[in-house]
Amino acid sequence: MVTNDNGGPKAKAAGKPKPYLLPEFCKACARCIPACPRDCITMSTEINPLTGRTPVVVDWERCNGCGLCLSACPEPYGLTGVMADEIEFELVDPKVLFGDKHTTAPEPVDIPGTRLDMPELEPMILKGTHASAIGAILAGCRHFYGYPITPSTEGAELLARLLPELDGVFVQAVSEVAAVNMIYGCGGAGLRSMTFTSSPGFSLMLEGISYMIGAELPGVFFNVMRGGPGLGNIAPEQADIKLVCRGLGHGNSHAIVLAPSTPQEMLDLTMLAFELSFKYRNPVVLAGDGYLGQVTGRVTLPRQMVKPGLPAWAVHGDAVHRKNFITSIALIEQDLEKHNEHLLDKYARISRAEQRFATYKCDDAELLIVACNTPARMAKGAVRDLRARGIRAGLFRPITLWPFPIDGLLPLLEKARGVLMVEAGPGQLEDELRLAVSHAGVRLPPVSHVRRYGGVLPQQHEIDEAALAMTGHTAPALTGGAS
Amino acid sequence: MSVFFENFDRHAHGEGLKGHSTHYCAGCGHGLIQKFLAEAIEELGIQDRTVAISPVGCSVFMYYYLDVGNTQAAHGRAPAVAIGHKTANPNAIVVSYQGDGDLASIGLAEIMQACQMGMPMTFLFVNNAIYGMTGGQMAPTTLPGQKTMTTPKGRPPITGQPLRMAEIVAQIDGPVYVERCALFDAKQRNRTKKAIHKALQLQVENRGLSFVEILAECPTHLKLSPVEAEQWVKDKMLPFFPLGVKKDEVREPWFNLGTPSFDPQRIASVIGGTDHAPERFGGGFPTHLHEHDVAIKFAGAGGDGAQTIAMLITKAAINEGWDSTHIPSYGPESRGGTSYADVHIADGEVLSPACPHPQVLVAFNPPSLEKFGPTVRPGGIVIYDSSVIPQPPDLGDRITMIGVPCTAIAQELGKVMAKNMVALGALQAATNVFPAESFLSMLRKVLQNNCAMLELNEAAFERGQQAAVRQSQAAV
Numbered sequence: 036m037v038t039n040d041n042g043g044p045k046a047k048a049a050g051k052p053k054p055y056l057l058p059e060f061c062k063a064c065a066r067c068i069p070a071c072p073r074d075c076i077t078m079s080t081e082i083n084p085l086t087g088r089t090p091v092v093v094d095w096e097r098c099n100g101c102g103l104c105l106s107a108c109p110e111p112y113g114l115t116g117v118m119a120d121e122i123e124f125e126l127v128d129p130k131v132l133f134g135d136k137h138t139t140a141p142e143p144v145d146i147p148g149t150r151l152d153m154p155e156l157e158p159m160i161l162k163g164t165h166a167s168a169i170g171a172i173l174a175g176c177r178h179f180y181g182y183p184i185t186p187s188t189e190g191a192e193l194l195a196r197l198l199p200e201l202d203g204v205f206v207q208a209v210s211e212v213a214a215v216n217m218i219y220g221c222g223g224a225g226l227r228s229m230t231f232t233s234s235p236g237f238s239l240m241l242e243g244i245s246y247m248i249g250a251e252l253p254g255v256f257f258n259v260m261r262g263g264p265g266l267g268n269i270a271p272e273q274a275d276i277k278l279v280c281r282g283l284g285h286g287n288s289h290a291i292v293l294a295p296s297t298p299q300e301m302l303d304l305t306m307l308a309f310e311l312s313f314k315y316r317n318p319v320v321l322a323g324d325g326y327l328g329q330v331t332g333r334v335t336l337p338r339q340m341v342k343p344g345l346p347a348w349a350v351h352g353d354a355v356h357r358k359n360f361i362t363s364i365a366l367i368e369q370d371l372e373k374h375n376e377h378l379l380d381k382y383a384r385i386s387r388a389e390q391r392f393a394t395y396k397c398d399d400a401e402l403l404i405v406a407c408n409t410p411a412r413m414a415k416g417a418v419r420d421l422r423a424r425g426i427r428a429g430l431f432r433p434i435t436l437w438p439f440p441i442d443g444l445l446p447l448l449e450k451a452r453g454v455l456m457v458e459a460g461p462g463q464l465e466d467e468l469r470l471a472v473s474h475a476g477v478r479l480p481p482v483s484h485v486r487r488y489g490g491v492l493p494q495q496h497e498i499d500e501a502a503l504a505m506t507g508h509t510a511p512a513l514t515g516g517a518s
Numbered sequence: 519m520s521v522f523f524e525n526f527d528r529h530a531h532g533e534g535l536k537g538h539s540t541h542y543c544a545g546c547g548h549g550l551i552q553k554f555l556a557e558a559i560e561e562l563g564i565q566d567r568t569v570a571i572s573p574v575g576c577s578v579f580m581y582y583y584l585d586v587g588n589t590q591a592a593h594g595r596a597p598a599v600a601i602g603h604k605t606a607n608p609n610a611i612v613v614s615y616q617g618d619g620d621l622a623s624i625g626l627a628e629i630m631q632a633c634q635m636g637m638p639m640t641f642l643f644v645n646n647a648i649y650g651m652t653g654g655q656m657a658p659t660t661l662p663g664q665k666t667m668t669t670p671k672g673r674p675p676i677t678g679q680p681l682r683m684a685e686i687v688a689q690i691d692g693p694v695y696v697e698r699c700a701l702f703d704a705k706q707r708n709r710t711k712k713a714i715h716k717a718l719q720l721q722v723e724n725r726g727l728s729f730v731e732i733l734a735e736c737p738t739h740l741k742l743s744p745v746e747a748e749q750w751v752k753d754k755m756l757p758f759f760p761l762g763v764k765k766d767e768v769r770e771p772w773f774n775l776g777t778p779s780f781d782p783q784r785i786a787s788v789i790g791g792t793d794h795a796p797e798r799f800g801g802g803f804p805t806h807l808h809e810h811d812v813a814i815k816f817a818g819a820g821g822d823g824a825q826t827i828a829m830l831i832t833k834a835a836i837n838e839g840w841d842s843t844h845i846p847s848y849g850p851e852s853r854g855g856t857s858y859a860d861v862h863i864a865d866g867e868v869l870s871p872a873c874p875h876p877q878v879l880v881a882f883n884p885p886s887l888e889k890f891g892p893t894v895r896p897g898g899i900v901i902y903d904s905s906v907i908p909q910p911p912d913l914g915d916r917i918t919m920i921g922v923p924c925t926a927i928a929q930e931l932g933k934v935m936a937k938n939m940v941a942l943g944a945l946q947a948a949t950n951v952f953p954a955e956s957f958l959s960m961l962r963k964v965l966q967n968n969c970a971m972l973e974l975n976e977a978a979f980e981r982g983q984q985a986a987v988r989q990s991q992a993a994v
Contacts, residue, residue, distance in 0.1 A: 057538075059535055059538075059539075060535070060538050060539055062539070062543075062544035062545070063544060064544035064545030064546075064737070064744040065545070065743070065744060065745055066545055066744050066745065066748065068745070069703075069745055069748075070703070070704050085535065086535065088544075103704045106550075106553075106554075106704065106707050106708065106711065107550075107704065107707065108549075108550075108553075109540070109542065109545065109546055109547070109548070109549025109550045109553065110539060110540060110549055111522040111538075111540065111549070111552070111553060111556070111583060112522075112538040112539070138523055138524065138585050139520070139585075140585065151780065151782050152782060153782045153785075153786060154782060154783060154786045154791070154793060155793055156786055156791035156792060156793055157791070157792050157793060157794065157795055157796070158836070159789075159790070159791065160832065160833050160836050169789050172785060172788075172789060173785070175780065177778035178602075178605060178606060180601075180602065197788055197789065200788045201778055201779045201784065201785065201788055202775070202776035202777055202778045202779050203778045204605040204775060206601060206605060206635075208598065208631065209598075209627045209628065209630065209631035210627055212595070212598075212627070212628075213595070213597075213598040213601075213627065213628050213631060214598075215598075216591065216592060216595035216598035216599045216602065216628070217598050217599070217601050217602040217605070218602060219589075219591070219592075219595070219598075219599050219602060220571075220589065220591075220598065220599035220600060220601060220602020220603040220604075220606065221602035221603070221605060221606040222602070223589050223599070223602065223603065223606075224569075224602065224603050224606030224607050224610070225606070226606040226607075228602070228606075242592060243592060243595070246591075246592045250590070298843075326845060326871065326872075329845055329846055329847075330843050330844065330845045330871050331829065331832055331843060331844040331845070332832075332836075332841070332842065332843045332844075332868065332871075333836045333841060333842065336791060340780075340782055340785060342780035350569055350587040350588065350589050350603070351569075351587065351606070351607050351610065352567050352568065352569045352587055352603065352607045352609060352610020352611065352612070353566060353567065353587075353607070353609070353610070354566035356587055357565070357566050357585070357586060357587055359587060359588075360528070360581045360587070360588035360589065360590070361588070361589040361590060362572075362581060362588075362589075362590035363590065364578060364579075364590060367530065409870075409871070412868070412869045412870050412871065413869065413870040413872075415867075415869045416869035416870050419869070492872060494870070494872070494874050495869070495870050496874075
């Protein structure tokens with residue numbers, strides 16, 4: 036109902052727009068009343084049946100169209116300036132006044148990325164974090180946001196040097212809390228960005244990672260794990276496996292966790308991380324240990340690099356993407372339940388499609404050694420030793436820690452008479468394995484472990500000794516094996 | 519009105535009245551500010567380029583209303599999210615819209631950094647002296663004595679004084695324009711509208727960061743009518759939060775990030791890639807040291823150059839076609855602490871990169887030799903700096919001890935720093951892990967941009983070789 040009843044829609048045009056109001060959209064705040072210098076506006080005494088409020092009433096006869104009431108009304112569709120002759124009918128349906136089309140923004144479209152051939156290059160000799168940084172560049176990442184923390188900083192330092200040479204952006208954030216939110220913004224804009232951090236810094240990023248998962252934004256986080264808890268030390272540990280697999284901030288959150296074990300994998304898995312992050316619109320975590328960050332080795336470069344496109348869902352700040360919005364809030368319970376079902380479905384798809392692992396002499400293995408990151412290298416050496424001593428040992432190395440590569444493990448468990456977990460940490464990889472095995476409904480053979488903490492890595496001879504003890508052999512004195 | 523959605527589909531699915539009404543309480547200042555923002559976006563013709571960042575607080579749902587690119591940020595983090603958006607697309611017009619809890623409490627670090635960086639972005643700071651969404655608790659801008667749910671007897675002195683953000687921000691070099699406005703009468707609303715327009719325009723012109731603080735009404739939690747709330751802002755807030763322009767600097771357009779390159783040739787060059795295959799000088803794997811995995815430990819103090827020669831030998835080994843790793847280990851000090859390096863050279867794949875039991879140890883000082891000497895495998899070689907270790911410990915007759923006066927030789931050559939190269943020369947001669955030329959060619963490559971140092975280093979290497987040979991002969 037039109038309430039401009041004093042002269043109403045048929046009032047003569049005064050040359051200036053006059054306030055027009057659909058009473059349903061008036062919240063009766065009355066801010067327009069003192070704004071009017073001619074006292075044209077009063078509160079109605081009639082209660083509007085739809086809103087339960089008493090909307091204001093405008094006296095169009097006295098109104099001179101000064102417009103001050105319009106800029107006093109806080110509602111977008113409250114008092115609206117209209118020319119008198121525009122109003123020639125009584126309105127009931129807002130769609131008639133405002134139209135049925137909700138936005139003029141176009142439908143966003145995907146701009147696909149491309150793969151470009153790289154020149155043929157000799158293998159490089161790279162530190163682990165540097166290999167990862169170069170992997171990021173080859174994966175099309177031109178934006179880095181981070182905060183310095185040992186032992187991850189060399190990766191950031193290299194990107195600080197290289198990105199500007201490629202007209203990319205390096206931002207040293209005020210904190211890890213800020214860094215992850217810059218990644219949220221850059222990922223939200225549809226671009227590839229990453230950070231290098233280490234355990235205490237990663238803890239600070241968890242809030243933002245939960246938001247990214249909720250808002251379905253991509254971004255790559257390299258956690259070069261160090262000794263903890265607390266400030267701990269700067270030596271290598273694997274004590275954040277629980278955090279990256281089970282504790283990515285609040286809520287129903289998961290992310291693919293990739294665990295490299297050589298400088299070569301630091302590059303390869305960083306490139307993969309970007310691909311997976313955009314494929315699933317979800318952060319991807321690279322979990323390395325402090326050793327891997329520091330170790331220098333030979334790295335073969337890929338034959339192709341990535342020139343990223345721009346995904347349809349991005350909020351890029353251009354016409355094509357105007358329709359989009361990024362949020363992790365869903366106020367209505369049913370909406371949030373639906374969103375969680377969608378996320379769970381995504382996690383299930385990831386669990387089916389993205390399990391990755393490597394094996395070494397597992398075909399006939401009776402003793403299965405399970406390790407990831409640097410400890411897997413020691414474990415591999417131990418397998419070689421043990422084989423030389425006639426023990427059928429094999430190494431199962433998870434490359435994805437989440438999802439745990441249970442599909443690869445199950446057939447090996449059929450033959451295994453024992454499992455030996457090797458960890459530079461308190462058994463968090465073992466927990467992941469036990470959980471996955473439990474979900475699979477399979478019985479584990481006897482499990483033993485070699486665990487070191489605080490930055491001490493399990494050494495090959497310790498693995499040898501534990502394996503010999505498990506298999507009922509006595510440990511012979513260490514001879515000329517690899518050191 | 520085109521910058522507002524014609525129907526608020528994101529507001530409870532746009533059904534019923536919610537399709538055209540905001541979620542704000544009657545008389546709330548947010549509605550006005552968002553109206554002025556929408557008008558300015560329209561006037562400047564930047565609807566397509568705008569990315570509006572909603573905070574946590576009552577304006578969390580700003581994206582219900584504004585038909586622009588929208589991003590909702592975590593509490594207080596909007597300035598960081600804004601930096602992400604602006605650096606991703608410098609052409610985007612990024613507006614961070616934040617309340618007093620968001621900007622002046624939990625997000626202080628983020629707003630400080632954004633202002634310090636000064637990238638052209640627009641910050642609208644809505645100061646209503648109270649927490650709205652969580653139900654009327656104390657804000658950093660709550661007035662002394664003001665009753666809130668967490669200051670039930672009025673804001674006590676122990677909680678300090680209201681934080682004046684516009685003045686704080688104006689002190690920082692980054693922003694070009696800072697103003698505090700209000701909404702309590704037509705004149706103030708007009709100023710606010712102009713300020714928002716200007717703040718956006720300065721971004722469009724790439725001149726810098728703008729910050730507009732707006733004193734707004736929260737009638738619900740002030741427990742006042744909207745019109746009384748206007749009066750309250752005018753009477754109570756103004757004495758603490760004086761209105762006006764706090765900073766207005768003329769700055770030439772400066773913001774230009776360039777377009778990231780994805781040219782493979784350029785990238786290959788930037789990452790230091792080369793198609794030039796390195797020359798090989800060695801024959802087979804140094805099986806006289808170990809059949810497939812040689813472990814060498816270097817140990818000294820920071821500054822001894824252990825890491826440098828460890829890296830050199832790693833690079834030489836990889837050039838010779840083997841797998842090799844180098845892993846450093848430092849004390850907590852950046853300079854002057856302990857500095858150890860473990861190197862492995864393997865014919866197949868280096869497994870454990872650590873050297874708990876090396877075949878070769880190079881020790882630069884007594885503690886290093888004492889610590890690692892006993893870990894050397896039987897049949898192994900220890901090279902130590904006899905200038906600083908005159909009395910080496912007895913490691914038994916299965917260890918070959920080669921004392922080389924690395925420091926003294928380097929001093930003679932005029933640079934103590936070169937002692938690591940003396941040690942490397944000694945290592946080459948004593949172990950013959952690779953031919954000398956393998957090291958020297960790598961040295962030339964490493965020093966290609968610092969030729970002045972090459973001669974000295976080559977001389978040091980040679981003197982180390984000679985000293986080691988003399989020692990070995992003496993031992994025989």
